[in-house]
Amino acid sequence: GQNIDQPTEMTATEGAIVQINCTYQTSGFNGLFWYQQHAGEAPTFLSYNVLDGLEEKGRFSSFLSRSKGYSYLLLKELQMKDSASYLCAAPPSSNTGKLIFGQGTTLQVKP
Amino acid sequence: DTAVSQTPKYLVTQMGNDKSIKCEQNLGHDTMYWYKQDSKKFLKIMFSYNNKELIINETVPNRFSPKSPDKAHLNLHINSLELGDSAVYFCASSQGGGPHNEQFFGPGTRLTVL
Numbered sequence: 335g336q337n338i339d340q341p342t343e344m345t346a347t348e349g350a351i352v353q354i355n356c357t358y359q360t361s362g363f364n365g366l367f368w369y370q371q372h373a374g375e376a377p378t379f380l381s382y383n384v385l386d387g388l389e390e391k392g393r394f395s396s397f398l399s400r401s402k403g404y405s406y407l408l409l410k411e412l413q414m415k416d417s418a419s420y421l422c423a424a425p426p427s428s429n430t431g432k433l434i435f436g437q438g439t440t441l442q443v444k445p
Numbered sequence: 446d447t448a449v450s451q452t453p454k455y456l457v458t459q460m461g462n463d464k465s466i467k468c469e470q471n472l473g474h475d476t477m478y479w480y481k482q483d484s485k486k487f488l489k490i491m492f493s494y495n496n497k498e499l500i501i502n503e504t505v506p507n508r509f510s511p512k513s514p515d516k517a518h519l520n521l522h523i524n525s526l527e528l529g530d531s532a533v534y535f536c537a538s539s540q541g542g543g544p545h546n547e548q549f550f551g552p553g554t555r556l557t558v559l
Contacts, residue, residue, distance in 0.1 A: 379549070425544030428543075431541075431546055438488075
């Protein structure tokens with residue numbers, strides 16, 4: 335089967351660091367995406383990992399462990415504007431762009 | 446602005462009606478998608494077209510029919526609307542239809558069926 339699990343909600347304080355976890359089970363491994371979605375808006379691309387390890391991109395970093403079927407998104411120096419849903423997604427097929435999405439983690443950043 | 450655009454942004458209609466949602470992208474991409482996001486925020490793929498050819502057709506009622514007149518447009522027509530069709534529908538596009546391609550999403554169409 336194909337499944338992606340992530341926590342439903344998280345709360346963190348402005349200026350802090352937060353880690354959003356994602357575990358996945360797909361029929362094949364073709365990378366792991368993170369998208370950000372603000373309320374009422376479109377999802378926007380954050381990262382794509384295909385190799386194990388941590389990839390840093392400014393305040394946001396994404397980690398992948400293929401052997402554990404595990405990824406996390408690390409957000410540093412949290413800002414109020416980081417309050418959003420963070421969607422973990424995996425493509426099960428090597429031939430198409432089909433993405434299986436998790437239900438998203440709604441992050442609330444408090445002052 | 447280069448982007449993926451959808452019309453209308455909001456659509457309120459009665460059960461049993463037929464409606465269409467239009468999507469256009471000016472990014473020069475060759476692959477387009479339709480997703481449905483339900484009230485629990487799950488984003489599920491419905492269809493994908495690559496250069497006007499249907500590539501992905503998930504388990505979607507045949508009341509839903511996509512049409513791609515050219516590679517920049519992918520419209521979604523829904524017949525005999527049901528209450529359960531109420532959701533936000535997102536169009537997306539990517540350069541290439543492979544699993545590694547970043548997808549760019551439109552602003553969404555919030556469909557409410559009464």
